[in-house]
Amino acid sequence: MDLSFKEKEGKLIVSLKGDFDLHTAPGFKEAITKKINPQIRGLILNLDGIKFIDSSGLGAILVSYKKIKGLGGELGLLNVTPQVRRIFELSGMLKIINLYSSEKEALDNIFRG
Amino acid sequence: MDLSFKEKEGKLIVSLKGDFDLHTAPGFKEAITKKINPQIRGLILNLDGIKFIDSSGLGAILVSYKKIKGLGGELGLLNVTPQVRRIFELSGMLKIINLYSSEKEALDNIFRG
């Protein structure tokens, strides 16, 4: 899985590309831990490059959710493909995490405090 | 492998799509045998949909070459990808079979008798 990062309006946008599973989850968790700091109040994961995700990938996203919540921030998911969305639905995580369909929508709605 | 056929100017144009190997070669040979008749003097194989070819695929093309030659006709290959071209080169078949890069070029150059 490839990760790329950019910051906008104090929010960290991470684009993920590849397979998100037990093999790639540790690299994601490590990178997020390094990049997140108390200045960042919004984490936006762009998932349109994710070709595959399973419960290990979901688990890693949940970890990033807890991390940003712990700093008083919010997590949003961007460009979730139907296949990936289904896995999220089954997991119940959509009750706590919002989906957005454009970067602007995500930036406008996440942590406006 | 999927095959589709059309006739133009008395020539049979066959478009191949998929993997061309021991598994798919028999279907190709059978279809060519059915479709070729003494009225057809040119056989044009459009290979741009071929993702993979090995010596069994080459062998099947050689069979179709012999069949059309036996009827006094000619064989031409269309849109050969670099990967497939390399296999043809190694086999020495390019000494007897011509490559074309457009349907028009193939139609204009094959069996103008």
Next chain:
Amino acid sequence: MENKARLIVDSISENIGLCRVTVASFAAQLDFTLSELEELKVAISEAVSNSIIHGYKEESGKIEIEMGIFDGKLQIIVEDRGCGIEDIEEACQPTYTTEGRMGLGLVFIDSFMDEFKVESKLGEGTRLKMLKVPIQDKEIE
């Protein structure tokens, strides 16, 4: 048509993708939809991940995947010779996990496959037996 294949891999996370790809390629001989093949991949991914993390606790070991096509049905068996599961019923509960994970692996397998059975013995290993039938063929029946 009947067909069988078997894949045996070292128990390391590098091989999870390999297992998914191999099983999906084998399964493509039946008329599964793309979305069914995706479901199958998730099930395989969960099963193999479980063998790596829980079965072998990230120590070395072998994971065996048996693939079969019988009567138009796909049968997959994923087997490890790891620590085994003490209480299978409990393990299958949603969110039950012994490693601080999601506890959703077996739930996903159960929802994505048509039949699913766990056999396990403490100290001997775990064997997941799964069956999946293309939706097309289900409607004909």
Next chain:
Amino acid sequence: MENKARLIVDSISENIGLCRVTVASFAAQLDFTLSELEELKVAISEAVSNSIIHGYKEESGKIEIEMGIFDGKLQIIVEDRGCGIEDIEEACQPTYTTEGRMGLGLVFIDSFMDEFKVESKLGEGTRLKMLKVPIQDKEIE
């Protein structure tokens, strides 16, 4: 990193694509270029086709593919328990064939792999051992 996997398939042409896909997916752990992976696929396809046509003469049998990564090198062994080859040197000659085929299979394997060895015994079977190293790593050496 070391890694090993083994794929055992029924000797039917339906499984040739499966063998290619599995070996290419395993090999992708090394830094092979796309064109090197294509070469590898041709080699596997030829080896497995030979086992089906020549080794087992299209009768039933098992073909075993052993994949290994050692020292950044990919080692592949394709083995059948079919009829075996009488004269290995002759079999490796370009255009030599006993079945009215192209006689290019073993030639392709030899040109696409870095090392290639045939072991065979009449009545016992055939074992092709191949090695391939990513071009990148060759340049460093």
